Structures are given as structure tokens and as C-alpha cells.
Amino acid sequence: MSSACALAVVLGVIRAAAAHAAAESCSASGSCSASGRLSPSLLQVKSGELKAEVAAHREEAEEGLSWANMGEDGYCQKGFSGACQNGSIATGAIVLGECACTCADGYTGNSCEVGPCTTGADGGACQNGGTATGTIGVGDCACSCADGYTGDSCEVSWSQEESWFVATSRAYQTQVGSCTLDGNADTMWNAHGSAPQWIEFDFGAPKDVVGVRIQCNGDHAHDVKNFVLQRSTSSGGTFTSCSASMLPMADVSSMQEFSVSGCTSVQHVRLYITETWSQYQPYVKEIVFQLQCGACQNGGIATGTTVLGECACTCADGYTGNSCEVQPCTTGADGGACQNGGTATGTIGVGDCACSCADGYTGDTCELSWSQEESWFVATSRAYQTQVGSCTLDGNADTMWNAHGSAPQWIEFDFGAPKDIVGVRIQCNGDHAHDVKNFVLQRSTSSGGTFTSCSASMSPMADVSSMQEFSVSGCTSVQHVRLYITETWSQYQPYVKEIVFQLR
Secondary structure, eight states, rough: OOOOHHHHHHHHHHHHHHHHHHHHHHHOOOOOTTTBBBBBBHHHHHHHHHHHHHHHHHHHSOOOGGGBBTTTTBBOOOOOOOOOOOOOOOEEEEHHHHHEOOOOHHHHHTTTTTTTOOOTTTSSSOOOOOEOOOEEESSEEEEETTTEEEEESEEEEEOOOOOGGEEOOOTTTBOOGHHHHHHHHOOOEEEEOOEEEEOOOOOOOOEEEEEEEEEEOOOSSTTEEEEEEEEETTTOOOEEOSOOOOOOOOOOOEEEEEEEEEEEEEEEEEEEEESSSSSSOOOEEEEEEEEEEOOTTTTOEEEEEEEOOOOOOOOOOTSSSSSSOBOOSSOOTTOOOOOOOOEEEEEEEEEOOOEEOOOOOOOOSSSEEEEGGGGGGGSSSBTTTTTTTGGSSSSSSTOOOOSOOOOOOOEEEEEEEEEEEEEEEEEOOOTTTEEEEEEEEEEEETTTOOEOOOSBBBBOTTTSSSEEEEESSSOOOOEEEEEEEEESSSSSSOEEEEEEEEEE
């Protein structure tokens, strides 16, 4: 029995019972109104009897009847929301056993279950000027696309741009490869040699190739018989097939269209001709690609406009790029946060993030500083009166350490904790006679212990009174260090004004 029939039976029983009860009550008691209906007091009593009968018949009804919307007397209660969906309200009328619903704007259906169509079949907004048609619930929403666009959300376009052309295997005079992208069927690419021949394109960014159209000369002799699409990671690189073979018909001078699968996320592509219909060189007038709109990444939203076959994206804050694939720069090039007051510059994807460092700091994340602390000074091999080793750490070029004896001489420091020494600056007197000619850095496990060289020899120039800077490698995790002077320019005692370390 159908839902409608089952309900009709139930309602018939209810109404018959109500009429019979009314007739009996009127005959027995005479307590009827002028209209022949039960008086209010008896109606209340009889209503209780009807409730039990209605409940019994409900159990007999087939599943699917919307009893949730029915009042206890078998009628739809006005204003009872029940099965009415999406903000609609029951009207109080019964339609095939269900309360009829007054639906919110844009919704339809007995229970207002059919929503308005605002998106394409895949849930994305209709793009590129497309408009939504149909309704969700009746079937997938469909987009009515503007000319040149296809796809569930109008995200696919047929495109050709002369700027895509890169190279051909061969070409004859002015009949070059770029002619296949000029939209002019009166020009063509003449491969000037029998197959195989190829033409290479660069889309400028990764695309999904979902279709290709090719227009041959239509003269049989030079018509393409077989071709594939190939891909590479770089222009002029190694190309491998990403599509099945496609077989244009001979003697056809109009566009021939082929679906493509397997050529996803392709930037560098070749149309590789393996055979013509009569072994002559291929003539190709036009090539058009059907490119799939790339997904907007990192929370970006497609705007509905296409640039060379790719959806333009409205990117989340800080992200850029056609697909919002370029991340904001929040860290240094090595992935660490910019330190010591440095700020991130540049963007990942365009190049390594870089940190703009505060004064005195360098390194990928501003982790390196040029430092000198008088507290680091421990001892010297020799010194003259007040011209002591700590003068090299006081930031004052008017003071100096006078080693008071010819080289070799040394000055010892303690950083207080292990450090990586990546650079050193030394400021000599600039008088030639006392200028340092050669020095190394040495390390020890303890103050006053045995020191061994951890750097290569460094050679300051003579007659220079300004800072001279040297890179250091090999002196990692060093706490106790000596600057060991092996030679001066004229064998006199060394004079050193300042020493600054670059520590990590």
C-alpha cells in the first residue's frame, strides 16, 4: 500500500469514527449544538477516545508517512516545524499525509529539502562568468558557462598563447613553430623533415592538460597521423610521454579535438609527432590546449577569472602566486625564526627567506653577532705596563696590547660557554714594524691547558690601522681560545688595538 493510500485509510477511519461518535452522542444525550456537532465538553471526552484509535491505525500505516507533523487529532498542527527543513514553517494543511511547508526563499520541495543552486556540481562556485542552473536535490547543480569555458564550474578553458612557444626540432624559413599559436589558419609550422618531429611549449606555470586540438593542412601527404604529448621538468630537458597516442584523420583541414589524461601539473610540454600519413614532413596550422584550472592552495579562493587557463586566486593573508603557492616569509633561509631583532623579508617559493638583521648581527637568521667582552680576557704571553691584553676588548682604538717581545706571542680568552667561532676581526697599529703578519686561533678544554690550532693561518696586511676581517672554520664548540701570533712584518713585538669575534 502506498503512503498516500495508507494515510487515506487512517484519515477515513478517524473521520468516520468522529462522525459515528457524534451521532451516538447526540441521540443518547441530546447534547448537540445547533450545527449537529458535539458540544465542547463532550468533544473533549470523545477526543481522548479518538486518540487511542488514531494511535492504533498509525501502527498499520506504512513507513514513510510524516506523522511527526500530525497533531494528536490526526491533523497538521499549524506552526509545528517537524520535517519542514531549512527554516521553513508548517502551514497546517495536509498534502498526501505531510504538512505542507512554507519554504524560505530559494528552497522548494514538500519539506523544503531542495536547496537553491549557487554552486557547480563539484561544489565550487561557477567561475569565469558562468551562472548556476538547476537545483541541488533535483540533481547536481550545473553551471551555464561563458563562451570558451567548460567544466563543472567553468574552470576549463581552451587556450593558446604565442608566448608559450619554445622550440621545434626543425622548421622551414618563416614557417616556424610559433605559427601554431597565432590563431591564424593561413600560417603553419613546416617541420622541414620527415617524422619524428616535435614542438615544445612552456606554459609559464604548472597546468593540467585535459584536451588538445590540432589543425593539420588537410592535404593527406603532410597530415599528422600519430602524436603524443610529452613532459619535462625543465625547458630542453628530458621529455617522456604523459598521454596516450592520438590519431588525427587524414584530409581534414579543420580542428580535430582529443581528450588528454595523465598530463597533470605540466609546465614544459612537447607535442611529439611520430608519423604522418605519407611519410612527408608534417604541416601543422594550429594547436590549442584545454587547460584545467589549478586548485587554489593554502586557503585561497578562486575568483572566477582565468589567466592563460589558470584560475586566479584570492589568497589568504601573506600568500601570493597564481595558486597561492608562495608562502609568506616568517623565517630565515634555514627555516629558523629571525633572531636578535631581525625581520623576515622575501618569500618562500620566490627564493629563500632572508632576514633583515639589526645592527651588529648577520647570518641566515641573524644568529651571528660581532662581539667583544672585557670579561673574556684571561691572560697574555707578555704585556708592557698598562698596555695589557684586556685593552683589545674595550672598544677603544686609542688603547692597545703591547706584547713587549717578538713573536710568537698569544692572548687567551674564555667565552664562558662553548661557542662556534665563524669570524674574527683584528685591528693592528698600522705602523708596519709592529703589525701582525700571521696568526691562528687555538683551542683548549680548559683555561691554561694545552692549546692546539683550530683555524687556518690568517694574514693581515701591513700598514693598515683599521679593522681587518677573516672568516673562520674549524673552531666549533670552543670556550677557551687563544689568538696566537706567529709573525709580525718586521720581527718587532706585536701591537694589537682591538679583537672582535663573530660567534654563533
